Amino acid sequence: MRDWYKDAVFYEVSVRAFADSNGDGIGDLPGLTSRLDYLQDLGVDTLWLLPILPSPLRDDGYDVSDYFGVHPVYGTLEDYRQLVRQAHRRGLRIIAELIPNHTSDEHPWFRASRDPQHSEHATYRDWYVWSETDERYPDARIIFLDSERSNWTYDPLRGAYYWHRFFYHQPDLNYDNPEVQRMMLKVIQFWIDQGVDGIRVDAPAYLYEREGTNCENLPETHAYLKRLRAFVDAYAPGTMLLSEANQWPEEVRGYFGEGDEFHMNFHFPLMPRIFIALAKADRSPIEWILSRTPGLPACCQWGTFLRNHDELTLEMVTPEERRLMWDVYAPERRMRLNLGIRRRLAPLLDSDVRRIKLANSILLTLVGSPFLYYGDEIGMGDNIWLEDRDTVRTPMQWDNSPNAGFSTAPAESLYAPLIDDPAYGYQRVNVEAQLADPRSLLNWTRRALRVRRQHPAFGQGSMCLLAPDSPAVLAYVRQHPQETLLVLNNLSPDSQEVSLNVPDLEHPPVDLFTGKVLAHRPGAPLRLQLAGYAYRWFQSRPRAYGHITDELFCQAPNLARHDDG
Numbered sequence: 001m002r003d004w005y006k007d008a009v010f011y012e013v014s015v016r017a018f019a020d021s022n023g024d025g026i027g028d029l030p031g032l033t034s035r036l037d038y039l040q041d042l043g044v045d046t047l048w049l050l051p052i053l054p055s056p057l058r059d060d061g062y063d064v065s066d067y068f069g070v071h072p073v074y075g076t077l078e079d080y081r082q083l084v085r086q087a088h089r090r091g092l093r094i095i096a097e098l099i100p101n102h103t104s105d106e107h108p109w110f111r112a113s114r115d116p117q118h119s120e121h122a123t124y125r126d127w128y129v130w131s132e133t134d135e136r137y138p139d140a141r142i143i144f145l146d147s148e149r150s151n152w153t154y155d156p157l158r159g160a161y162y163w164h165r166f167f168y169h170q171p172d173l174n175y176d177n178p179e180v181q182r183m184m185l186k187v188i189q190f191w192i193d194q195g196v197d198g199i200r201v202d203a204p205a206y207l208y209e210r211e212g213t214n215c216e217n218l219p220e221t222h223a224y225l226k227r228l229r230a231f232v233d234a235y236a237p238g239t240m241l242l243s244e245a246n247q248w249p250e251e252v253r254g255y256f257g258e259g260d261e262f263h264m265n266f267h268f269p270l271m272p273r274i275f276i277a278l279a280k281a282d283r284s285p286i287e288w289i290l291s292r293t294p295g296l297p298a299c300c301q302w303g304t305f306l307r308n309h310d311e312l313t314l315e316m317v318t319p320e321e322r323r324l325m326w327d328v329y330a331p332e333r334r335m336r337l338n339l340g341i342r343r344r345l346a347p348l349l350d351s352d353v354r355r356i357k358l359a360n361s362i363l364l365t366l367v368g369s370p371f372l373y374y375g376d377e378i379g380m381g382d383n384i385w386l387e388d389r390d391t392v393r394t395p396m397q398w399d400n401s402p403n404a405g406f407s408t409a410p411a412e413s414l415y416a417p418l419i420d421d422p423a424y425g426y427q428r429v430n431v432e433a434q435l436a437d438p439r440s441l442l443n444w445t446r447r448a449l450r451v452r453r454q455h456p457a458f459g460q461g462s463m464c465l466l467a468p469d470s471p472a473v474l475a476y477v478r479q480h481p482q483e484t485l486l487v488l489n490n491l492s493p494d495s496q497e498v499s500l501n502v503p504d505l506e507h508p509p510v511d512l513f514t515g516k517v518l519a520h521r522p523g524a525p526l527r528l529q530l531a532g533y534a535y536r537w538f539q540s541r542p543r544a545y546g547h548i549t550d551e552l553f554c555q556a557p558n559l560a561r562h563d564d565g
């Protein structure tokens with residue numbers, strides 16, 4: 001099916017954290033395969049797997065030591081193919097990771113590159129970015145601010161500095177070297193051969209370095225990414241490429257090219273603004289970033305998310321916005337990391353189910369295809385006493401048995417401790433209990449995903465923001481030839497009286513969750529009461545098929561109509 005990713009709901013899953021099949025305390029591929037029924041029942045379409053390649057695991061597998069295999073703790077290549085087959089059998093798709101920018105310093109290429117005595121030194125000496133001094137590229141920012149002082153590290157064996165945008169043990173590959181360029185095509189080919197439906201490309205913005213620039217989004221980088229796409233289109237047409245460029249919309253636009261680079265890119269700057277809007281009970285931060293969001297080529301789509309496996313990044317906000325985010329959402333120092341916040345969704349929103357549902361309502365109905373992070377569908381907690389981003393990577397909570405049904409290993413040999421505090425502990429927060437409770441967050445998520453699946457306008461429709469009187473109400477219309485959807489979200493704890501002109505609503509709107517028809521006279525303003533933090537999703541048939549003019553729909557001043565088709 002062409003463009004399947006436009007209607008998809010993605011689920012980001014850590015294989016290590018999901019289910020342990022062999023009792024060694026570490027989640028693995030057969031474990032994930034054994035839980036596919038749960039994911040199918042949840043109603044997600046596509047699983048994005050965090051890295052499972054051989055690795056010393058000093059950056060959870062983003063430090064690769066072999067691109068052509070599976071880390072033995074996660075299983076074998078055959079287990080991987082089995083996962084893909086079993087997923088496909090259930091109509092689920094699989095997205096793998098490509099980590100092109102850097103390897104682990106334990107990768108054999110780097111070992112050969114750094115060591116003049118190594119038998120393969122001549123072959124690999126230029127595979128990484130080496131320099132006599134640590135003064136080149138001074139305009140490149142440091143990303144892992146809490147752990148690194150410089151993007152250069154001295155290697156005594158080689159007697160030179162090597163370049164790294166992330167941890168010092170993750171040397172950047174040298175994309176000026178044609179061998180490196182070719183090798184990464186072989187890597188992507190290998191994973192396509194395992195049957196995957198798409199690839200997330202990690203940290204694509206940093207492939208090349210040039211003096212006098214910040215070494216991000218360079219034309220050389222885009223040229224290579226286009227070559228990668230052309231290769232994939234020729235080799236396995238239909239394979240979706242997803243980019244992780246954490247950039248402002250104007251820069252991100254480049255990663256879609258003319259529809260010849262990535263199919264998808266995450267909308268990083270939108271994410272914190274959903275939290276800011278909630279904190280201020282004011283929709284304007286979301287309006288503002290959407291007004292800066294360009295239209296995309298026809299085959300492209302935004303990827304939206306509330307949380308993921310990293311810290312909630314605050315790179316794409318102003319210093320004042322960052323301050324507000326820290327004050328409201330990370331009052332304790334240990335909750336912060338680099339420029340972000342290392343907490344999960346439920347604790348960020350004080351476990352307030354109304355706010356969690358509201359944030360998800362925005363995620364599931366605004367532009368793009370949404371990504372859920374494993375465990376957030378049951379409101380899992382975090383553990384800020386763990387290091388780095390391990391805070392949000394604890395074992396999945398399946399039931400209230402010892403180890404939460406994650407593993408049969410002794411508790412002390414789990415790769416990370418389970419959450420077992422009074423508020424979020426697995427004894428209380430787990431899949432089994434929530435499946436049995438019709439009012440649980442899990443069952444709400446299942447319902448919401450079912451509703452979304454029935455309405456192509458959510459994934460494919462145009463989008464236009466409305467301007468209700470109250471700034472706390474975020475309202476928009478999603479339009480598709482078959483239907484018009486109207487969504488209202490109340491960002492405030494106080495109830496709101498809404499009166500809205502929605503000229504296209506000739507047919508009375510039907511509530512998508514309850515099936516109830518809202519009393520409404522065509523031509524008259526739509527009137528309704530929204531309880532604190534309430535959301536409403538309505539459907540109405542459009543008055544006329546086809547194009548509806550901007551004037552009719554965009555009442556908010558200075559807002560472009562957002563057409564993602």
Ligand code: GLC
Binds near residue numbers: 059203309
């Ligand atoms: C990406 C990953 C992150 C990793 C980094 C370095 O940002 O999401 O987890 O640490 O790349 O590979």
Ligand code: CA
Binds near residue numbers: 021023
């Ligand atoms: Ca295991």
